[in-house]
Amino acid sequence: MLEWNEAIQKMIDWIDNNILDDPTLMQMAEHIGYSPYYCSTLFHEITGMTVKSYVAGRRLRLAALAIRDTDERIIDIAVKYGYSSQEALTRAFSAAFGCTPAAYRKNPIPIPLSIRQVVLNPWQYQNMKGELSMSETILAKPHIKVEYIPAHKYLGIWDDKAKDYGEFWQHHSCNTVCGIIDSLSNVSDIIVTGHTAGWWYKNGERRYFYGLGLPMDYSGKIPEGFELREFPASYYLVFFHPPFDYLSDNGEVMSKVEDLAWNYDIEKEFCGDKYTWNEDACQCYQRHYPEVIGYQILRPIRLK
Numbered sequence: 001m002l003e004w005n006e007a008i009q010k011m012i013d014w015i016d017n018n019i020l021d022d023p024t025l026m027q028m029a030e031h032i033g034y035s036p037y038y039c040s041t042l043f044h045e046i047t048g049m050t051v052k053s054y055v056a057g058r059r060l061r062l063a064a065l066a067i068r069d070t071d072e073r074i075i076d077i078a079v080k081y082g083y084s085s086q087e088a089l090t091r092a093f094s095a096a097f098g099c100t101p102a103a104y105r106k107n108p109i110p111i112p113l114s115i116r117q118v119v120l121n122p123w124q125y126q127n128m129k130g131e132l133s134m135s136e137t138i139l140a141k142p143h144i145k146v147e148y149i150p151a152h153k154y155l156g157i158w159d160d161k162a163k164d165y166g167e168f169w170q171h172h173s174c175n176t177v178c179g180i181i182d183s184l185s186n187v188s189d190i191i192v193t194g195h196t197a198g199w200w201y202k203n204g205e206r207r208y209f210y211g212l213g214l215p216m217d218y219s220g221k222i223p224e225g226f227e228l229r230e231f232p233a234s235y236y237l238v239f240f241h242p243p244f245d246y247l248s249d250n251g252e253v254m255s256k257v258e259d260l261a262w263n264y265d266i267e268k269e270f271c272g273d274k275y276t277w278n279e280d281a282c283q284c285y286q287r288h289y290p291e292v293i294g295y296q297i298l299r300p301i302r303l304k
Helices: 002-017 025-032 036-047 051-069 074-080 086-097 101-106 122-129 165-171 174-183 246-263
Strands: 143-149 152-158 197-202 205-214 227-231 234-241 275-277 284-289 294-303
Touching (some): 036 051, 074 101, 246 294
Antiparallel strands (some): 143 234, 275 294
């Protein structure tokens, strides 16, 4: 039942909000109003992992970020995130990431951090709550603005078959790819940030990529399956919708923005036929942060 997705999503959110308080299965079950047995069983069925392994992964993520970003002693980090000793943290860290916490602090290579699970998506929400009509949902029209993005590197996976986000994740592990991207948040570009995905062209057809921007001086390790490419500075037309409710409005917003972006006639509608697309040199970016900035598609442009 889709109601279970909603219940398990509440459970996931509760775990992340209480991760430092040693959350128990009984407490989580009480929070969502079901028995511990059903919570445990359905959590595994829906997420593909046990409650225990999910909690352990999220704790190890926080410990790894603290090792990377702070000067706290490793033993103090171990205790803070629920490990019985520094040796216990080292064993878990080494088993998950192939290096010790001390080695990682000296050289924070990309590692597959545990990501927050999302099991309740807009199409499921609308199935549960009923389809929302346009008369019930107030959405803005998509707008256009201009943005300049300096030269940068991009570390990502360019899929030559996937046309969009959904098809991309049919070919790649979301947990692994997103975890690696999260582990590079300390070095990501300030404009083309982590999880800024988008489209590139192959034989005149759009194909999807996923990853993060990096500064031009980045020279770190390239994770298996990723590529590192350089892109020149360029102006971009940004087709966007302001912040919206992800669960109820995501499909409508994305459809409106994408329809405007891919059908926009730059030569007729922008600056009197002075510009054209610059997609031979740069790629198109996608920013999807519904409750923060909304939804954006960025297409590069240049003077004729």
